[in-house]
Amino acid sequence: MMKQNVFVRIGRFYLEGFRNMSGWGKQVWIVILVKLFIMFFVLKLFFFPNFLKTNFETDEQRSEHVLDNLTNTK
Numbered sequence: 001m002m003k004q005n006v007f008v009r010i011g012r013f014y015l016e017g018f019r020n021m022s023g024w025g026k027q028v029w030i031v032i033l034v035k036l037f038i039m040f041f042v043l044k045l046f047f048f049p050n051f052l053k054t055n056f057e058t059d060e061q062r063s064e065h066v067l068d069n070l071t072n073t074k
Helices: 006-019 023-047 051-055 059-071
Strands: none
Touching: 051 059
């Protein structure tokens, strides 16, 4: 028998597990995926704006600002 790639074996392991999962387990995974979507996409849009892109025009200005804030000892 030919050895399969370890990533292919892991992928098949999880795929088979999800196929054989009960209805309750699938609902739990749907809730988990919805919560992750909210945490990483929606919250980032509204609560973590891209400060550097909006306040500085060039990459050089952005890098100088970051360097100044990292090395500034108050």
